[in-house]
Structure formats: structure tokens, C-alpha cells
Amino acid sequence: MEKVIPTAALAFTIYILCLLGYRLTLHPLTKFPGPLIAKLTNGFGGFYALRKDIHLKIYEDHMTYGHAMRYGPDRLIFNTETIYNSDRVTKSHVYRAAQQHPDQYNIFNVRDRGMHRAKRRLIGQVVSEKSMRSFEPVMLQQIDVLLLKLMKASASSVPVNITPAVRQLGIDIVGHLGFGYDLKMQTEETNHWLMKAFYLGDWRINVCMQWPLLTWIRPEVISGLMPNSIRARLFDLLDTMIKARLSQKIDSKHDLLGVIAGSMGDDFKSLRQQELWTEALFFFPAGGETTATAISAAFFYLSRNRECYDKLAEEIRSSFASGSEIRQGPQLASCRYLRAVIDESLRMCPSVPGVLWRELVNGDDGTDPFIVDGHVIPKGTQFGVNIFSLHHNEEIFPKPFEFRPERWLEAKDEEARKIMDRGFAAFSTGSRGCAGKPMGYLECSLVLAKTLWYFDFEKASDLGGGVPGLPGIRGRTNLFQVDDTFAATHNGPNLKFIPRPEASHELN
Numbered sequence: 387m388e389k390v391i392p393t394a395a396l397a398f399t400i401y402i403l404c405l406l407g408y409r410l411t412l413h414p415l416t417k418f419p420g421p422l423i424a425k426l427t428n429g430f431g432g433f434y435a436l437r438k439d440i441h442l443k444i445y446e447d448h449m450t451y452g453h454a455m456r457y458g459p460d461r462l463i464f465n466t467e468t469i470y471n472s473d474r475v476t477k478s479h480v481y482r483a484a485q486q487h488p489d490q491y492n493i494f495n496v497r498d499r500g501m502h503r504a505k506r507r508l509i510g511q512v513v514s515e516k517s518m519r520s521f522e523p524v525m526l527q528q529i530d531v532l533l534l535k536l537m538k539a540s541a542s543s544v545p546v547n548i549t550p551a552v553r554q555l556g557i558d559i560v561g562h563l564g565f566g567y568d569l570k571m572q573t574e575e576t577n578h579w580l581m582k583a584f585y586l587g588d589w590r591i592n593v594c595m596q597w598p599l600l601t602w603i604r605p606e607v608i609s610g611l612m613p614n615s616i617r618a619r620l621f622d623l624l625d626t627m628i629k630a631r632l633s634q635k636i637d638s639k640h641d642l643l644g645v646i647a648g649s650m651g652d653d654f655k656s657l658r659q660q661e662l663w664t665e666a667l668f669f670f671p672a673g674g675e676t677t678a679t680a681i682s683a684a685f686f687y688l689s690r691n692r693e694c695y696d697k698l699a700e701e702i703r704s705s706f707a708s709g710s711e712i713r714q715g716p717q718l719a720s721c722r723y724l725r726a727v728i729d730e731s732l733r734m735c736p737s738v739p740g741v742l743w744r745e746l747v748n749g750d751d752g753t754d755p756f757i758v759d760g761h762v763i764p765k766g767t768q769f770g771v772n773i774f775s776l777h778h779n780e781e782i783f784p785k786p787f788e789f790r791p792e793r794w795l796e797a798k799d800e801e802a803r804k805i806m807d808r809g810f811a812a813f814s815t816g817s818r819g820c821a822g823k824p825m826g827y828l829e830c831s832l833v834l835a836k837t838l839w840y841f842d843f844e845k846a847s848d849l850g851g852g853v854p855g856l857p858g859i860r861g862r863t864n865l866f867q868v869d870d871t872f873a874a875t876h877n878g879p880n881l882k883f884i885p886r887p888e889a890s891h892e893l894n
């Protein structure tokens with residue numbers, strides 16, 4: 387026995403050295419440049435994901451190593467255009483990190499195409515443009531709660547931190563859309579721990595995606611054993627929401643639960659609730675956090691770019707006759723500057739800033755070469771685009787750190803516009819692109835337009851921007867700073883709201 391342990395340790399050491407040597411010299415990705423440690427281990431990405439600034443590290447590394455870079459023993463990152471449109475590409479196996487149980491999938495982590503199509507059809511019924519027409523009154527009610535909060539804060543001249551305000555709004559809206567349940571995030575503090583729960587869940591998933599070895603160490607198993615853990619509370623709350631909804635008639639509301647239950651008939655109550663839970667666990671961060679980032683970024687940039695603020699205010703205030711007229715329809719769709727502000731905010735501050743890892747679909751052995759940016763992708767490679775880097779690639783978006791909504795309206799010609807469209811991946815693209823895009827745009831448009839109808843606003847502090855003196859992007863004071871926890875997390879901006887006398891009486 388005494389001899390077996392040193393022999394095993396020696397054999398293991400030799401194995402590791404051979405593996406590292408192979409990764410550096412003989413591996414099919416050897417010719418690609420990239421940070422040395424990243425070529426040896428995914429722990430490199432895992433380390434920066436833990437620090438929550440991997441999106442910025444990748445951006446800086448593109449500056450050093452170019453547009454095609456090796457960022458893991460079997461990983462490549464590109465920075466020229468979105469690669470997500472191809473039919474030959476599917477989500478990487480690293481999305482397993484987001485599974486609650488090995489045999490349960492939701493629309494986000496499912497890889498099987500047939501299963502994905504079925505889930506997409508189902509969820510599409512809830513988040514489609516058509517569905518938004520019947521859901522809009524609920525969304526508007528929730529936005530009114532936000533506007534009244536802004537009104538109250540303005541009466542006592544208290545600045546408002548936009549990030550928590552719009553995260554609460556987003557979670558409330560998704561609570562209604564998912565379960566017809568009022569979580570009262572905007573009006574009571576009871577469920578505020580949910581924001582931490584989603585943040586921790588997203589962060590864990592991101593770290594495990596960068597360093598899949600960690601997927602085997604499942605921290606939630608340990609935390610689930612603790613009765614008061616956030617995970618246990620989350621599951622209790624989901625249980626309450628599902629039970630509350632099931633006590634009502636299934637077709638009494640048009641929500642995710644109603645649609646899924648309707649599609650399952652009698653199976654539903656007995657067998658499939660687990661599946662609904664896992665769908666729900668994704669629905670909240672997907673619908674709540676992402677939209678909150680877009681809105682926070684838009685408020686940040688508008689409060690720092692007076693000309694853009696004035697143009698948008700003018701467009702909104704001349705397009706409608708009253709605040710209640712601001713709703714989905716041709717009038718809102720004709721506000722082109724508003725759409726440009728949202729796109730420019732998402733360009734500068736993508737709600738999902740990191741790499742969406744992909745691989746060739748099962749059964750595609752790479753015999754017919756799959757080419758990205760002139761490079762053949764060897765079989766078994768994980769590849770993707772870092773959305774923050776792509777959106778700040780100056781060959782696609784000149785002066786990328788300038789907030790210029792006009793760039794979306796003034797593209798010189800068709801070709802220039804096409805280049806920008808190919809470089810804009812805030813919602814990703816292709817069959818796995820965002821299913822909730824119409825809802826995301828609607829919510830952002832309504833919040834921005836209604837706020838500018840009832841209020842003027844201005845910067846109350848520097849919160850949200852970079853810190854002077856810090857190196858690189860973190861030192862850019864005019865850039866809305868986010869941490870990469872798969873969905874972006876952030877704080878600020880802090881704004882002072884001033885009611886417009888000619889409009890604010892409508893709100894009361």
C-alpha cells in the first residue's frame with residue numbers, strides 16, 4: 387500500500403505533464419495565438435469568470451492576440467461577426483452547468499434540436515409579439531408602479547438608483563407573465579432576496595461554463611441541505627407560485643404556466659411540474675435581468691449625453707398627446723430615435739456580455755470543413771464570440787466607446803448597415819437567438835418613453851461609471867460598468883427626477 391500511493395502520484399504527474407505538453411505542441415489548435423495559461427487549462431477562464439471581468443479580459447486579449455484567439459485547450463474565440471446563424475452549430479455541452487438535474491432540460495440548456503423546437507414553440511406562445519398585445523396592460527400597470535415611485539422620490543428630491551428599481555420591475559413583470567403571480571418586488575421588500583438568488587445562480591453557471599470541471603462540484607447540493615439557503619427559499623417560493631396558479635382556472639390567464647399546462651393535459655399535475663420549475667428558473671433571469679441591463683444602460687448614457695437626451699425627449703413629446711397613448715402600436719414603432727437609443731445602449735452594454743459557447747452539432751464530424759473568419763474549426767472545438775468585444779470592434783463600430791445612437795440611423799449605405807447588423811449580437815442570432823426579443827424591446831421602449839413623458843432627469847452621482855485612475859476599461863468614467871455573471875450585473879446610475887408640470891398631473 388505504501389508503495390502504491392507514490393507510484394499512482396508519479397503516474398498522475400507524468401500524465402498531466404504529457405497532457406500539457408500535447409496541448410502546447412501537437413494539439414490541432416496550436417497555431418492559434420492566445421494567453422499561454424489559457425492554452426493549458428480552462429482554469430484560466432474560470433479564474434476571470436470568478437472575478438466577473440472575463441468579458442473585459444477577453445477584450446484586452448483580442449487587442450494583443452488578434453481576432454481569432456485560443457482561449458482554452460479546445461476553445462476558440464472570434465471577434466469579427468456573430469457565428470450563431472449557422473445550422474451546423476449548436477450550444478456547447480458546457481450548458482450542462484445550467485441543468486438542475488442531468489435528465490432535465492429547459493429552453494436555455496437543451497441541446498437536442500427536436501426537444502428545443504418543441505420548447506421554443508411552447509414558450510414562443512407566451513413571449514411572441516402577438517402575446518405581448520394581450521399582456522401589455524399588465525406590463526403597463528407594473529411600469530406605472532415604477533413611475534409613481536419616481537414621482538414620490540422626486541417630491542422629496544431623493545435620487546433613484548435605477549438598477550434595483552428596474553430589476554424589481556423586470557422580476558414583477560416576469561412573475562405575471564410566467565405564473566400570473568404578483569411578487570410585489572416593487573412595493574414590498576419581502577421577496578428582494580430573489581435578486582441575490584438570481585445573481586448567485588448566474589454567476590455559478592458562468593464560472594462552470596468557463597471551467598467545466600467545476601460542474602462536477604455542485605455547490606447547490608451542499609447549499610440545498612441547509613434549510614434556510616437561498617436555493618431552498620427559491621424552491622419554496624416557486625412551489626407557492628405554482629400552487630397559487632393551479633388553484634385558479636388554467637385558462638383564466640395567458641401566462642407560461644397556463645400555456646405549458648394546457649399543452650400537457652392530464653400529465654401536468656402529476657408528472658411534469660419539475661420541468662416547469664426548471665423552465666421558470668431560467669425565465670426570471672432571462673426576462674428580468676436582461677431587460678433591466680438595457681434600461682439601466684440607456685438611462686446612464688442619456689444622463690451623460692445631453693444632445694441625445696434632448697433628441698429623444700423631443701421625439702417622444704412630439705409623438706404622443708398624453709402618457710396613456712404611449713403603448714404598443716405604429717406610433718411607438720415610428721419613434722426611430724428611441725429604437726436607436728436602445729440598440730446603442732445594448733451595443734455598448736450587452737445584457738449578456740460574454741462568450742456564448744457553441745460546437746458542431748452531433749453527427750457533424752467536420753469532414754466538410756466548418757470555416758469561421760477563414761479558419762477551419764477542428765472537430766471537438768468549442769467556439770464563440772465575446773459579445774462585449776464584438777460590439778467594441780472599431781472595424782464594425784467606429785469610435786466604439788462613444789454613445790452615438792445616430793450610427794443606427796445614418797449608416798452610409800446598405801453595406802455599412804449590413805456590417806453593423808452582423809456585428810450586433812445583443813440578442814444572439816439564429817435558432818438559439820433570444821425568444822423574448824419583442825418583449826425586451828417593448829418593455830425598454832415603454833419604460834424610456836413613459837419616463838421621458840412624465841419627467842426630466844439628470845445625473846445625481848457618478849455611480850455606474852468607471853473609477854478614475856483604474857487601468858483599462860474599469861477607468862472609463864463615461865462607460866456603464868458591468869460585471870460578467872453570464873447576464874450582466876451592475877449598479878446605478880443614480881438619477882434625480884423632475885416631474886414635467888404639463889404631464890405629471892396625468893400620472894396622479
Ligand code: HEM
Nearest residue numbers: 672673676677680737738742813814818820821822825826
Ligand atoms: C433586452 C432584453 C434581452 C436581451 C438583451 C436578451 C438576450 C438574450 C441572449 C443573448 C440569448 C442567448 C443566450 C445563449 O445563447 O446562451 C437569449 C436567449 C433567450 N432569451 Fe433573451 N434577452 C432579452 C430579453 C428576454 C425576455 C424579456 C425574455 C422572455 C421572458 C427572454 C427569453 C429568452 C429565451 C427563452 C431564450 C432562450 C432561447 C433559445 O435558446 O431558444 N429574453 N436572450
